[in-house]
Amino acid sequence: MMHFMRTTAGLILLLCLSASAQQYDIVLRGGRVIDPANNIDGPMDIAITGNRIAAVTAHIADPQARKIVDVAGMIVVPGLVDLHAHVFGYEGSLAPDDTALPAGTTTIVDAGGSGWRTFDEFRRTVIAHSATRVLALLNIVGAGMVGEPYESNVDDMDPAATSAAILRNRDIIVGIKTAHFAKPGWAAIDRAVEAGRRARVPVMVDDKILTNSQRTTQEELLQHLRPGDIHTHMYNDRQIELIDRFTGKVQPWMIEARKRGVLFDVGHGGGSFLWPVASAAIKQGFLPDTISTDLHTSSFMIQQSDMPNVMSKMLLLGMKLEDIVLRSTVNPAKEISRFPELGTLSGGSIADVAVLEMQNGVYALKDAWPAKKLATQRLECVLTIRNGKVVFDRDGRTFPAWSVTQ
Amino acid sequence: MKRLFAGLLFASAALSAQQIYDVLLKNGRVIDPANRRESQVLDVAIAGNRIVRVAPNLQASHAHAVIDVSGYIVAPGLIDINARFASTLKPDYNTLPYGVTTVVDAGSATCDTFADFKKEVIDHAKVRLLAILSPTNAECASRVARQNPETIVSVAAPDAGPLLFSRKSLPDTISSHMDWNSILVPRANLSTAMSIFLNLGMTPEQVIERVTFNAARAIKHTELGTLSEGAPADLAILEIQEGKFGFLDSALTRLDATRRFRCLLTIRNGVIVWDSDGLSITDTLKAGPYTNFK
Numbered sequence: 001m002m003h004f005m006r007t008t009a010g011l012i013l014l015l016c017l018s019a020s021a022q023q024y025d026i027v028l029r030g031g032r033v034i035d036p037a038n039n040i041d042g043p044m045d046i047a048i049t050g051n052r053i054a055a056v057t058a059h060i061a062d063p064q065a066r067k068i069v070d071v072a073g074m075i076v077v078p079g080l081v082d083l084h085a086h087v088f089g090y091e092g093s094l095a096p097d098d099t100a101l102p103a104g105t106t107t108i109v110d111a112g113g114s115g116w117r118t119f120d121e122f123r124r125t126v127i128a129h130s131a132t133r134v135l136a137l138l139n140i141v142g143a144g145m146v147g148e149p150y151e152s153n154v155d156d157m158d159p160a161a162t163s164a165a166i167l168r169n170r171d172i173i174v175g176i177k178t179a180h181f182a183k184p185g186w187a188a189i190d191r192a193v194e195a196g197r198r199a200r201v202p203v204m205v206d207d208k209i210l211t212n213s214q215r216t217t218q219e220e221l222l223q224h225l226r227p228g229d230i231h232t233h234m235y236n237d238r239q240i241e242l243i244d245r246f247t248g249k250v251q252p253w254m255i256e257a258r259k260r261g262v263l264f265d266v267g268h269g270g271g272s273f274l275w276p277v278a279s280a281a282i283k284q285g286f287l288p289d290t291i292s293t294d295l296h297t298s299s300f301m302i303q304q305s306d307m308p309n310v311m312s313k314m315l316l317l318g319m320k321l322e323d324i325v326l327r328s329t330v331n332p333a334k335e336i337s338r339f340p341e342l343g344t345l346s347g348g349s350i351a352d353v354a355v356l357e358m359q360n361g362v363y364a365l366k367d368a369w370p371a372k373k374l375a376t377q378r379l380e381c382v383l384t385i386r387n388g389k390v391v392f393d394r395d396g397r398t399f400p401a402w403s404v405t406q
Numbered sequence: 407m408k409r410l411f412a413g414l415l416f417a418s419a420a421l422s423a424q425q426i427y428d429v430l431l432k433n434g435r436v437i438d439p440a441n442r443r444e445s446q447v448l449d450v451a452i453a454g455n456r457i458v459r460v461a462p463n464l465q466a467s468h469a470h471a472v473i474d475v476s477g478y479i480v481a482p483g484l485i486d487i488n489a490r491f492a493s494t495l496k497p498d499y500n501t502l503p504y505g506v507t508t509v510v511d512a513g514s515a516t517c518d519t520f521a522d523f524k525k526e527v528i529d530h531a532k533v534r535l536l537a538i539l540s541p542t543n544a545e546c547a548s549r550v551a552r553q554n555p556e557t558i559v560s561v562a563a564p565d566a567g568p569l570l571f572s573r574k575s576l577p578d579t580i581s582s583h584m585d586w587n588s589i590l591v592p593r594a595n596l597s598t599a600m601s602i603f604l605n606l607g608m609t610p611e612q613v614i615e616r617v618t619f620n621a622a623r624a625i626k627h628t629e630l631g632t633l634s635e636g637a638p639a640d641l642a643i644l645e646i647q648e649g650k651f652g653f654l655d656s657a658l659t660r661l662d663a664t665r666r667f668r669c670l671l672t673i674r675n676g677v678i679v680w681d682s683d684g685l686s687i688t689d690t691l692k693a694g695p696y697t698n699f700k
Binding site for chain 2: 094095096097098099101102126129130237274275276297300301302304363364366367369370371372373374390391392393394395396397399400401402
C-alpha cells in the first residue's frame with residue numbers, strides 16, 4: 001500500500017513537472033527571425049502554445065517544448081499577407097490552400113472576386129473550408145469579377161448595397177475593389193469610392209485605361225482616390241505609365257499621389273509586372289507599399305509568381321530583405337486595418353509563421369513579357385504554421401524520422 | 407558555273423530555313439522505357455502535337471525553337487494513375503509542375519455525377535484527365551464508360567491484377583494518391599512519390615518506367631508514356647537534385663533523403679505548359695527595347 005502511494009505520488013509529481021516544464025507545443029530554434037513590427041532581425045527561438053505565439057527570445061531550453069524544430073540557417077517571418085489574390089469568381093481563380101500555404105502565405109485578400117450579390121456564396125463555398133485566412137475586397141460590381149458585360153455594367157454598381165454587405169461581414173470584408181471597367185468615365189471608380197466612404201474601408205483600383213476611356217490615371221490618383229486607397233499593378237506600364245517613356249523618370253504626379261497618401265501595390269499577376277518598369281522605379285526609390293501576387297492560374301503556371309517569388313524579384317532589384325518582409329506583412333495588414341492582429345510575431349498574437357530558405361544557385365525570374373532575369377538567390381518557403389498548426393512542411397522537419405531498420 | 411553556285415547557295419539557304427520542327431530538345435538524357443532508351447543522349451523533335459524524331463544530332467536550324475536540355479532527363483510525360491480532384495483540389499497546378507501530363511482521377515465521380523465532373527473539372531483541365539468511376543451501379547457505370555471511351559478508364563479486372571497489385575518487392579506503378587487532404591502534408595504529389603523510391607534504391611530508369619510505360623499499360627493507354635515517333639507530344643524534363651531532403655509517408659514519418667526529382671519543363675500536347683527555369687524564355691538582356699513588349 002505504502003509502495004503504491006509512493007509510486008502514485010511520484011507519478012503525480014512527474015506529471016505536474018512535465019506539464020509545467022513543457023509549456024510550449026512547438027519551438028522553432030535558431031532561425032534568423034525578421035519581425036519588422038518589433039524591430040527584430042537576428043537569431044531567435046520562437047515558441048508556440050496552442051494557436052498563439054508564446055515567446056520570441058534568444059534561447060528556449062529543450063525541456064520547455066514538446067517539439068523542437070531546428071530552423072538554423074532559415075529565415076523566420078510572420079505569416080505572409082498577400083493583399084491581392086484570386087480564389088473566387090474570377091475565371092483564373094485558384095483554391096486558397098494548395099497555392100498559398102506552400103508559399104508561406106497565411107492570409108490572402110481575395111481582390112474583388114465576389115460582389116454583394118455573391119459574397120455569401122463565397123463565404124460558404126470557399127472561405128469556410130480554407131485553412132488559409134481568406135479576407136476579401138468586395139467588388140463594386142454586385143455580380144463580382146465575372147468578365148464582360150458584367151464588369152462594365154454600371155447599373156450593378158450599387159454603393160449602398162455594397163457598403164451594407166461590408167458592414168454585415170466585417171470579419172471578412174476589408175475593402176472594395178474596382179477592376180477592368182471598360183466604359184468611358186468615372187462611374188466605377190467614383191461608386192467604389194462612395195461605397196468605401198460609407199463603409200469606411202479602402203478601395204483597390206485596377207483600372208483599364210484605354211484611348212477612349214475619357215479618364216486618366218493622373219486625375220484618378222490625384223482627384224478621385226482618397227488617402228489610403230490602393231493603386232494596384234503599379235509596375236505595369238501598359239495602362240498607367242509609372243515611368244515617363246522619354247525621360248525614364250518616375251512621373252512627378254505619381255510621386256505627388258504617393259505624397260497625398262495613395263498607396264501602391266505590386267499585384268504581380270500574369271501581365272502586370274515588367275522588369276524595365278520595376279527596375280527603373282526601384283532604382284529611383286519608388287518602392288511598393290505592399291508586395292502582392294495577384295496569383296491566378298496562368299501567373300502561377302507561367303511566372304510562378306507566389307509571394308516568395310515576388311519577394312525574390314524585389315531582392316534582385318536591390319531592396320533589403322527586412323524591408324521586403326515589412327512590405328509583405330506589416331504594411332498590408334495596416335492597409336486593411338488588421339495590424340497588429342496580423343503581420344507580427346508579437347507574444348500573444350495568432351501563430352501564423354512562415355519559415356523561408358534563401359537558396360543559392362541560378363534561377364530564372366520571369367515578368368509579364370515573359371522575359372527572364374537570372375538571379376543567384378531566391379527565397380523558398382520550407383515550413384508554414386497557420387493558427388498554431390503545421391500546414392506545410394517541405395522537408396518533413398516537424399515529423400519523426402523513419403529508418404529502414406524499423 | 408557562277409549561276410550554279412548561286413543556285414546551290416539558294417537551295418541550301420532554303421533548305422536550312424525549312425523549320426519543320428516546332429520544338430527541338432537538344433542533347434537530353436532520354437529515358438524512354440517503352441523504346442528501351444536508357445539514358446542515351448538524343449535530340450527530340452516535336453511538330454504540332456506529335457513527337458516526330460528521336461535521334462542524335464538533329465539540325466537546330468530545322469526548328470522554330472531550340473531548347474538546350476543537356477544535363478537533364480527527357481522522359482515521356484508522366485502518368486499519375488491515382489489522384490482525387492474532389493473538393494478543392496484542382497488538377498493543372500498539382501500535376502503539370504511535376505511533369506505529370508496524364509492523371510487518372512480514381513473515384514471522385516460515380517456514374518451519376520460523372521456528367522457534372524466532366525463539365526466542371528475535366529473540360530477545364532490542360533492536363534489529360536482520365537477517370538475511374540466510383541463503383542456504385544455496374545450497369546450505369548458501363549453505360550457511361552461506353553459513352554466516354556476517351557475519358558473513362560476501365561478498372562483492371564481482378565485477375566489482371568498483378569500489374570496494379572504486385573507481390574514483388576518493387577511496385578509496378580508509382581502514383582501519388584493526392585487529394586485535398588494530402589497535397590500539403592505529406593505533400594502527396596508524384597515528385598514526392600518518385601523521390602521516395604529513388605532514395606529507397608530504385609534507379610532513375612526504374613522509377614520513370616513505373617510512371618510512364620507501366621502506368622500506361624495499367625490504364626490500357628499504351629499510346630501514352632512513350633517517346634515513340636508519332637506519339638502525342640507529352641514530355642517531362644527532369645533533373646535529380648542532390649542535397650538534404652525529407653519526404654513523408656502516409657503515416658507521417660520522415661525519410662531523410664539525399665536526392666530528389668525536380669521537373670523543370672513540361673510539354674503537353676506540343677505546348678510548353680511549365681518552364682520553371684525559363685529554358686524557353688528570352689533573357690531581358692536579349693529581349694530588345696521595352697517598346698517590343700506587346
